[in-house]
Amino acid sequence: MQSFTEENYLKIIYHLAESSSNVQTNAIAEQMQTKPASVTDMIKKLAEKGYVDYVKYQGVTLTEKGKNAAIDIVRKHRLWEVFLVDKLNFKWDEVHDVAEELEHIKSETLIERLDEFLGFPKSDPHGDPIPDKNGRFAKTHFTKLIDLKVGDGGTITGVSQHSSAFLKLLEKLGLTLGKQIKINDVTDFDGSVEILVADKQINISREVAKHILISSNGKN
Amino acid sequence: MQSFTEENYLKIIYHLAESSSNVQTNAIAEQMQTKPASVTDMIKKLAEKGYVDYVKYQGVTLTEKGKNAAIDIVRKHRLWEVFLVDKLNFKWDEVHDVAEELEHIKSETLIERLDEFLGFPKSDPHGDPIPDKNGRFAKTHFTKLIDLKVGDGGTITGVSQHSSAFLKLLEKLGLTLGKQIKINDVTDFDGSVEILVADKQINISREVAKHILISSNGKN
């Protein structure tokens, strides 16, 4: 199998590949908090081991093997997050760093039993889908709150930002998973959005609205 | 804090120190499955960081700081073992390797919450005491089964060998924690021990008897 570092690279490449098919060296470096030169080295190693396809100066794509390995890590990460929140009463903004460590524990039995213990959850505390043991999971197609029109409504079903600062803010604003919202107005000047949640009217910045994912349950 | 490797060294030195106050380089090497030369390197590093007192050619002893760090790892290891057995239905012979990885997860909150979730257990699945968050735990003074005399009885409260092979054997023989036993006879020829457990008479080798710990509840 792979080292912690290799696993982290695979996971990051996997996430970056969701938005652009060819993942760039610099993008990986930024996510890994390391230097592009180091990324080039690691990419070569991952290519040798058959986890990525790599053409010099053209970025990388995951092979089937690499994708499976990445999904496996994502599965572990998300299951551990559920454990921390459901069983150990962590808040959704406290789980990321610990899950980041737990995801590297290498025991298939452990993760299958954990999955069962948690009742085979389908999504993690941030609304992200949890792959099953075969790596399969429903493609979720949420709408970003920022893309809704005035009058549209829906349910908060995910976030695309896992930083503690962001999640704490949502918590404070009452914008947690499952909450119903409705777009009341979009401010011309700064693009901030006026929304109705739990009968209260609040205003959120574009930046915040970008990272809230809605499953729109109908226009009006 | 320390690296995984440093933590493993501290833990091993701590366990070795239970039987001999000055821990030898070779003994550490054997436990760490590495070479004495590597141990010398690491010992120097641990000494520099203040975890051990080290005099060339005289072996090491843990400092207060080193001892606390070691106990902290032992605490984590044993709590995770309880989790695996109590919550995920692992057998007592399946937990060691996984706990060996889990013990290195660095989050104080995690371990305090886990402790609470498990109901603040006092001992792990092998009968070893679990230090509390301040590193305190009852000094257990068990008798080795091998040291009992004919007619003595007691309760199995621990084992001093955690290998899967040994634990599986005990399981098969019905010699699990909490079982009452009584010494019926000691064979002159090979020193094997005839014991009564659950109304059945069985014979165990000296080697097995050495590693079963009894809290003797009275002679006869």
Next chain:
DNA sequence: ATTTTTTTTTAGATTTACCTAAAAATAAAA
């Protein structure tokens, strides 16, 4: 179609934990 900027790679070093082989210190045996 050049020039400039950005991205990526190479080259050469560093750090951690390990190794082998040989030397030095200590302990055990004759």
Next chain:
DNA sequence: TTTTATTTTTAGGTAAATCTAAAAAAAAAT
């Protein structure tokens, strides 16, 4: 008390993952 055996350390080297600085390729701008 020498000799022998064991234990421990030193010296010098390797592999993994990183770094800086400089070179090379690709993309963007003029």
